[in-house]
Amino acid sequence: MLQCPKVANLVFYKGPFPPEGEVLLALIARFGAANAATEKRIATADLDKDFPVKNFKLGVNEMVGQREAQVVQYQIQNNIIGNLSEMSVWIDTKTQLPLKRAETGKRERSTETYGVFTVNSKLDGKLFDIPPR
Secondary structure: OOEEEEEOOEEEEOOOOOOOOHHHHHHHHHHHHHHHHHOHHHHOOOHHHHOOEEEEEEEEEEEEOOEEEEEEEEEEEEOOOOEEEEEEEEEEOOOOOEEEEEEEOOOOEEEEEOOOOOOOOOOOHHHHOOOOO
8 A cells, every 4th residue: 555645643545545345334333434444554454353343232222313322331452552442433323234333432532423325326436535734
């Protein structure tokens, strides 16, 4: 992969992005869509060894917008930098698709909300371009 611009402490790489198949699903489940597409060290890691997932717990049912969701909580251990993140995912009780995902780590906190799922579609490569400043 060719190294591209560096923004703060993030280095972006030219594609192809994202990885295909089960690897992409595992990356999104662990790190979210944005990190899965831009983080080279994650894409080349042995996920089960470097980022084990553990301590699953069922939470309460909550509403996400107009949809009922089952909350699932778990932890991800980052063995590369020694960081443990607390994760929560809200799963639609009717469709079994994720509606929301939240991560709380030592130095960061992020939340993603999902709305539309399209399976086996073609993505325009421009979606992964970094806009000029």
